[in-house]
Amino acid sequence: MSNQKNSQELTGFKKYMQEQNIEFSWNRIGIQALGGMAHGLFASLLIGTIISTIGMFIPGTAGEFLAEVAGYTREIQGAAMAIAIGYSVGASPFVLYSLATVGFAANSLGGAGGPLAVYFIALIAVFFGKLVSKRTPVDLIVTPSVTILIGVLVAKFLAPPIGRAASSLGGIIMWATDQQPFVMGILVSVIVGIILTLPISSAAVCAALGLVGLAGGAAVAGCCAQMVGFAVCSYRENKMNGLVSIGIGTSMLLVPNLLKKPVLWLPAVIASFITGPIATCIFQLQMNGTPISSGMGTCGLVGPIGVITGWLSPSDIALAAGMSGVHPGALDWIGLALICVILPGVISLVVSELMRKKGWISMGDYKLV
Template identity: 50%
Template sequence: MQDKFKEFLLKKDVVISGRRYAIDALSAMAQGLFASLLIGTILSTIGKQAGVEILTQIANFAIASKGAAMAVAIGYALNAPALVMFSLCAVGYASDTLGGAGGPLAVYVVALAACEVGKIVSIKNSINIILTPVVTVVFGCVLAMWIAPFIGAVAMSVGKAVMVSTELYPVLMGAIVAAVIGMALTLPISSAAICAGFGLTGLAGGAALAGCCAQMVGFAVMSYKANGFGGFIAQSIGTSMLQMGNIAKKPIIWIPIIIVSAINGAIAAILGFQMNGAAIASGMGTCAFVGQMGVYTGWLADVANGTKVGISGFDWAVLLGISFIIPAFLAVAFGGIFKRYGLFNDEDLSLSRQKS
């Protein structure tokens, strides 16, 4: 009986897999969040600064669609049939709304469950056009009503605990948050989705951003001799995930960059570096400079609500230092020490080496 049930699930493409759920779905959710909330925030900032009202209106539409965008992205990652994927719009909206500030995590859990249930009931006959959407929407929305508020509350509590701890112990927590989120950025999981799920902003968000910047800029600088300018750009404004193949072959190449992340996070916390824009930006690092735009939009919001007097030269210096200068300097220093003692060499950091 158990074997037949497993065979049935496989026919429906319901594969219970840690990689599929924890990596593919989470990464896709981050893309959905990026294409709605983050893009909307950026457009809103441009619209308000340039006085272009239509951009502000478009931004509001994009931001309002974030729950649906995340859920559909998850459905896409799980190879959901068309009717299941489209039905996830309502499920995502319900989960995000009921999940409150912890919406992304609620959307992730509920959309995963609704997608798999929708795939199980999906059949190839004339009643499918009614059956699949009804089951997916009803199951997903009822589940959202039941658990989304709880998930949202837990996510908010965890995020708040991390942020309060960072305020109380800035050096220690700044280093820990930066190291952990920075490693998540380089691993094939989504640091952006993690930061969004727990709503990491303030000093903790700044530390997370510092850790991510350190991974991207650090690997780009440390591997420059091996990868040249193209590799530098690909890693510094693309993703440090490109080094995962090399890390798998020789894990020690990651150690100096993790150290750089921790130090950069501690420095960021000491300097009072905060990320008060959309929480997802905390986990983006220097990728297309989204993290830096998140900081800037946070500044503008703080100025507008009176919690910040204005944007100073010191603010810009800290942003540039934490995002680029300090990680680059530290990566050269620590990378040089490891290379000098023969722990790894430039060839171990070559991106083309992974293809062989």
């Protein structure tokens, strides 16, 4: 009876879907695909950001070469994310290779929502590519053609609205910047920090808003709280590999874990809630470097370095907003270290340990997939 039931389940459409390795499950579409996207982003844009940061301190040809490499990683990030998504959901070779074009198009057309656009559009392209994969004598032509044409077509219609939706978050951020420094520090820090961890480009949002000054400083605090906070409170599970890849790479690596158990977000969010107003009201931390640095956090140490370069040589946007350079004193340096590294680490660790004792966090919850 059981064999007859299994035979019936593997006929027609269900059988075809299984043969093509097409699975509509939360684990595959949500957890595996988002994990793959984060890995692709890390292996392109984020590692490029780290390389670029190193290049800033190396003079001459070597520094120029590292800057050139970083430029290539920025251009190819969409392709890298799409291929990583395809690999994570078991795409066949021709589907996988074709996703480079799809990812590039989706990221280019998606603007601030580029990573999110790549995620949805790559999954759609994978589905149609898998439908026809290895089903014709001319698979070399059919599968890449279907994957690329449908993927790019969907990108043209879907990516721009996703980009506009991501950019609309800027309205919320700008409303937050108009509040009193204490309230503004909390709101901007928490909102931008959460955006940093989500598959949305916080750097692009901050750049589009020209986020500098105290608001930029609050954004730096929130982004650093997410990255350093998650790196520290997940150390038990991920050890030094996680400390480095999350702390100076991206907290987006933990998105699959957060989707499975949203309470895991609390330590980093609480850290950003506390460090934001400390940055704005006590240390008056300002981002007068390039606005994009406001949304980078400790990724390649771009956020802290942006603050330092803004002290010494304010960006054109900061100058236009009436900001000026400063001669940093001991309090400025202490504030920068506390806001970007020390407080996020300590607060997140204390909160996460309390949550572990309460049973809200279990061993393995933060394990990178």
